Amino acid sequence: MLKDNIISLRERIDRAASRAGRKPGEIRLVCVTKEAEIKRVEEAISFGCGDIGENRIREAIEKYNTIGTKAIWHLIGHLQRNKVRDALKVFSLIHSVDSEPLAREIDKEALKTGKVQDILVEVDISGEAGKYGIAPQEAAGFVEKLSSYPNIHIAGLMGIAPMVDVPEKARPYFASLKRIFDDLASRNIKNTEMKYLSMGMSQDFEVAIEEGSNMVRIGSAIFGR
Ligand SMILES: *Cc1c(COP(=O)(O)O)cnc(C)c1O
Numbered sequence: 001m002l003k004d005n006i007i008s009l010r011e012r013i014d015r016a017a018s019r020a021g022r023k024p025g026e027i028r029l030v031c032v033t034k035e036a037e038i039k040r041v042e043e044a045i046s047f048g049c050g051d052i053g054e055n056r057i058r059e060a061i062e063k064y065n066t067i068g069t070k071a072i073w074h075l076i077g078h079l080q081r082n083k084v085r086d087a088l089k090v091f092s093l094i095h096s097v098d099s100e101p102l103a104r105e106i107d108k109e110a111l112k113t114g115k116v117q118d119i120l121v122e123v124d125i126s127g128e129a130g131k132y133g134i135a136p137q138e139a140a141g142f143v144e145k146l147s148s149y150p151n152i153h154i155a156g157l158m159g160i161a162p163m164v165d166v167p168e169k170a171r172p173y174f175a176s177l178k179r180i181f182d183d184l185a186s187r188n189i190k191n192t193e194m195k196y197l198s199m200g201m202s203q204d205f206e207v208a209i210e211e212g213s214n215m216v217r218i219g220s221a222i223f224g225r
Helices: 002-019 038-046 057-070 081-090 100-113 136-146 167-187 205-210
Strands: 028-032 051-054 072-075 093-097 117-123 152-159 192-198 215-218
Touching: 002 028, 002 038, 002 205, 038 051, 038 057, 051 057, 057 072, 057 081, 072 081, 081 100, 093 100, 093 152, 100 117, 100 136, 100 152, 117 136, 136 152, 136 167, 152 167, 167 192, 167 205, 192 215, 205 215
Parallel strands: 028 051, 028 215, 051 072, 072 093, 093 117, 117 152, 152 192
Antiparallel strands: none
C-alpha cells in the first residue's frame, strides 16, 4: 500500500513536471510523516523517501533518535524561539522562518555548533487569519535583512495555499509566490540562493509544480488520513 502510494505519487509528480516543461528529477519530494508511526516512516524511507518533513520538534526528535541520518529532515511547521536549539540538531532545512527574532536565534545557535543553517522564508500567500509567514510585499525586505546573518543560508521560499474546494483555485497563490521567488533570484542577495521553492501539498501539488514549485511536501497522499 505504502509502496504503491509512493510509486503513484512519483508518477503524478513526474507528469506534472513534464506538463510544465521540467525534468522529473527537478522536483524534490518531502514525505510529511507528522501523522505516521516510526515503523511506517522507516518503510517509507526504504521505498525511496529520503526527505522527511515533520512539524513538531518533540515528535521529530523521537523519530530522529531511531532513524537518524538515514533521511534528510525538514522542519515544515512553525518554530518557536525556545525550540531552536533542538531543531538545529535534527533539521537540515527549516522551511518556516517568518520573523527576525527567530532568525537571530537560529543564527546564534548555529554559530555555537559551527553550522550554517539552511532555511526557507515562509511567505503568507493565503492572507488568511491565523496563518504564519511574511506578508508578500515584505518578503524582499525581510530576505535582505536576513542576509546579514552569517550563520544562516537562505535557500528559498515556502508557501501554503489556502484550503480550496478545487486545486485549480490555488493556482494564483502559487503563481504569486513564484513571482516573488524570481524577483529575489534576480537581485543576487548575499548569503541567499533561490534554490528551493517549497509549495504544494497532497491536495494541490500538481498545480504547484505547474506554477514553478520544485519541492513538494506531501503527507496524506502517502500515509493516508
Ligand atoms: C501537514 C503539512 C503538509 C502535508 O499535508 P498533506 O495534505 O497531508 O499532504 C505540508 N506542509 C505543511 C506545512 C504541513 O503542515
